[in-house]
Amino acid sequence: MATALEIQPMIDYRHLVQDGRLHGSLYTSPQIFADEMEQIFHRGWSFVAHDSEIPNAGDFVVRRVGTQSLIAIRSKDGEVHVFYNRCPHRGATLCQTSSGHRSRITCPYHAWTFALDGRLIGLPDEAAYPADFSKADAGLTPVARMDTYGGFIFVNLIPNELTLREHLGHATELIDALLGLSPTGRIQLSAGWMKHKMRSNWKMIVENQVDGYHAPMVHGSLIAANRTFATVRDRKPTSPTRVRDFGMGHSDIDHASDYRAAGDRLFRWTGGIDPERLPVYVKAMNDAYGPEDARRRLIEGPPHSMLFPNLSLAEMNIMVIEPVSPQHSIQYTIPVFLEGADDLNARTLRRCEGAMGPAGMLIADDAEIGELTQMGVANLEPEWILLSRGMGKEEVLANGVKLAGLMDETSQRGFWSHYREVMAASQEVSQ
Amino acid sequence: MTTATLERTTLSAAAVEQFLYLEARLQDEHRYDEWEALWASEDTLYWVPRRQDADPAREVSYIYDNRARLASRIRQLNTGVRHSQAPQSGLRRLISNIEISENGADVEVQSNFILIESRRANLTTWAGRTTHVLVPAEDGFRIKRKTVVLVNCAEAIDNLAFLV
Ligand code: FES
Numbered sequence: 001m002a003t004a005l006e007i008q009p010m011i012d013y014r015h016l017v018q019d020g021r022l023h024g025s026l027y028t029s030p031q032i033f034a035d036e037m038e039q040i041f042h043r044g045w046s047f048v049a050h051d052s053e054i055p056n057a058g059d060f061v062v063r064r065v066g067t068q069s070l071i072a073i074r075s076k077d078g079e080v081h082v083f084y085n086r087c088p089h090r091g092a093t094l095c096q097t098s099s100g101h102r103s104r105i106t107c108p109y110h111a112w113t114f115a116l117d118g119r120l121i122g123l124p125d126e127a128a129y130p131a132d133f134s135k136a137d138a139g140l141t142p143v144a145r146m147d148t149y150g151g152f153i154f155v156n157l158i159p160n161e162l163t164l165r166e167h168l169g170h171a172t173e174l175i176d177a178l179l180g181l182s183p184t185g186r187i188q189l190s191a192g193w194m195k196h197k198m199r200s201n202w203k204m205i206v207e208n209q210v211d212g213y214h215a216p217m218v219h220g221s222l223i224a225a226n227r228t229f230a231t232v233r234d235r236k237p238t239s240p241t242r243v244r245d246f247g248m249g250h251s252d253i254d255h256a257s258d259y260r261a262a263g264d265r266l267f268r269w270t271g272g273i274d275p276e277r278l279p280v281y282v283k284a285m286n287d288a289y290g291p292e293d294a295r296r297r298l299i300e301g302p303p304h305s306m307l308f309p310n311l312s313l314a315e316m317n318i319m320v321i322e323p324v325s326p327q328h329s330i331q332y333t334i335p336v337f338l339e340g341a342d343d344l345n346a347r348t349l350r351r352c353e354g355a356m357g358p359a360g361m362l363i364a365d366d367a368e369i370g371e372l373t374q375m376g377v378a379n380l381e382p383e384w385i386l387l388s389r390g391m392g393k394e395e396v397l398a399n400g401v402k403l404a405g406l407m408d409e410t411s412q413r414g415f416w417s418h419y420r421e422v423m424a425a426s427q428e429v430s431q
Numbered sequence: 432m433t434t435a436t437l438e439r440t441t442l443s444a445a446a447v448e449q450f451l452y453l454e455a456r457l458q459d460e461h462r463y464d465e466w467e468a469l470w471a472s473e474d475t476l477y478w479v480p481r482r483q484d485a486d487p488a489r490e491v492s493y494i495y496d497n498r499a500r501l502a503s504r505i506r507q508l509n510t511g512v513r514h515s516q517a518p519q520s521g522l523r524r525l526i527s528n529i530e531i532s533e534n535g536a537d538v539e540v541q542s543n544f545i546l547i548e549s550r551r552a553n554l555t556t557w558a559g560r561t562t563h564v565l566v567p568a569e570d571g572f573r574i575k576r577k578t579v580v581l582v583n584c585a586e587a588i589d590n591l592a593f594l595v
């Protein structure tokens with residue numbers, strides 16, 4: 001006879017995630033959170049770091065993916081490795097700081113020492129081990145799969161069926177659009193990450209990243225205080241801006257559609273800076289892409305997007321969402337520097353500080369609303385969250401991408417329909 | 432040290448302390464315009480770095496406000512609908528370990544603070560070391576530069592929408 005402890009009620013994700021509504025428990029249940037860590041973060045592809053964060057051999061960063069602490073480090077041959085942050089001897093944490101530089105990795109407990117490629121190269125009193133002990137079998141453990149696109153490094157801890165390219169799907173176009181603002185096609189994430197405690201479920205942050213509905217209300221105080229942070233010209237329901245559902249849970253708010261409709265002005269996405277003030281960058285773009293294509297890129301600007309499950313290309317910032325518990329998350333933010341654009345980068349840095357992070361005039365208010373929403377959904381009624389704005393009115397392109405109006409919830413529905421497939425599929429296999 | 436120098440130092444130290452306490456009270460009580468009026472009218476910097484010894488030209492800071500950006504921040508708070516400070520946090524801070532040095536006409540002041548923030552059911556402790564560069568004015572001082580290095584600046588921090 002089964003005891004109560006052995007009965008794990010099966011969560012019916014196809015019931016909790018419906019086409020135009022969501023069950024409130026998706027944001028509060030510890031069991032759902034635990035399922036997500038495994039099914040989405042450990043069995044799926046997640047962003048872990050960018051190549052430019054660890055430019056030299058020995059540079060490393062420590063990141064959390066799901067419940068796991070990982071070290072991304074560059075070895076002497078220039079390769080990037082991602083290891084579990086755990087000593088193979090008796091389990092001590094190897095790297096305590098969130099970033100740094102090492103010529104080798106030495107465990108603080110018994111000083112086992114590892115090369116940058118993970119090989120165990122030394123340990124005190126090796127002779128005391130039995131004859132069958134082999135240093136070759138006691139190196140650092142790499143993650144099961146690692147792959148990169150445009151310098152963005154992704155990992156998959158429990159192998160799944162998908163290649164990274166299949167996981168990214170149409171979202172590669174978003175990464176391409178960001179890289180295409182650099183005259184060399186490369187970005188540098190070198191300014192350091194702001195880390196912001198969010199008192200809300202990670203999925204609320206995902207949803208808010210591509211929410212075109214809230215800005216005039218939540219950010220009215222900033223729009224009133226400083227117009228240059230309001231890059232989008234038209235936020236009315238009739239706005240030409242589209243939200244897009246790319247499939248695989250990826251979505252964006254296509255500000256380029258607004259910038260194009262607003263005529264041929266360059267740099268709306270920087271708050272409308274005069275191109276004459278960025279001579280180095282503009283010349284480098286013209287040289288790299290020719291005047292006509294450079295002009296298009298400088299009108300359209302960077303993507304405003306959310307890549308499933310944790311990476312947001314947030315205009316000239318990268319944001320990463322780290323789930324902590326059902327009610328807590330950490331949001332990481334870094335400004336995007338474009339290689340060959342020092343004059344623009346200096347401005348990007350100051351704009352990032354103005355808008356983003358815990359003191360930012362934009363994001364602090366999103367954090368507050370996230371907290372209020374988290375507190376709200378803890379109430380048991382009315383049970384369902386409504387997510388049906390614009391439903392059934394989307395335009396579907398031949399490649400399957402769905403377009404809708406700026407204030408429609410098509411982008412969030414794109415996230416949730418993929419979420420439902422990922423979460424339900426795991427149970428349907430195990431049944 | 433002559434008696435005259437000692438007297439002058441003691442007096443100015445008391446004046447500097449009084450100025451820091453005034454500033455702290457205006458911040459604690461969200462008296463935004465009065466706080467902004469403590470700043471010099473141009474060429475100022477309000478800086479909250481993300482790590483000790485950061486290079487603000489290359490690294491992102493939590494706050495790096497020149498005079499115009501500071502004015503925007505105050506205008507935003509004054510709208511009353513800056514959600515992260517509507518309602519306003521309950522704040523009280525203690526300032527201590529004050530060290531004063533003179534640098535030409537400027538007065539450089541280092542101090543420690545502990546700040547308690549009450550927001551909903553949470554009490555959050557903030558602490559750090561502040562460096563003020565003050566210029567003497569007829570009625571006291573004006574702030575030319577203020578740097579606040581939080582003890583946990585390199586870790587994840589909560590909303591910092593009040594004046595620190
Ligand atoms: S636990 Fe790492 S050397 Fe023993």
Ligand SMILES: [Fe+2]
Binds near residue numbers: 208214215218362366
């Ligand atoms: Fe927002």
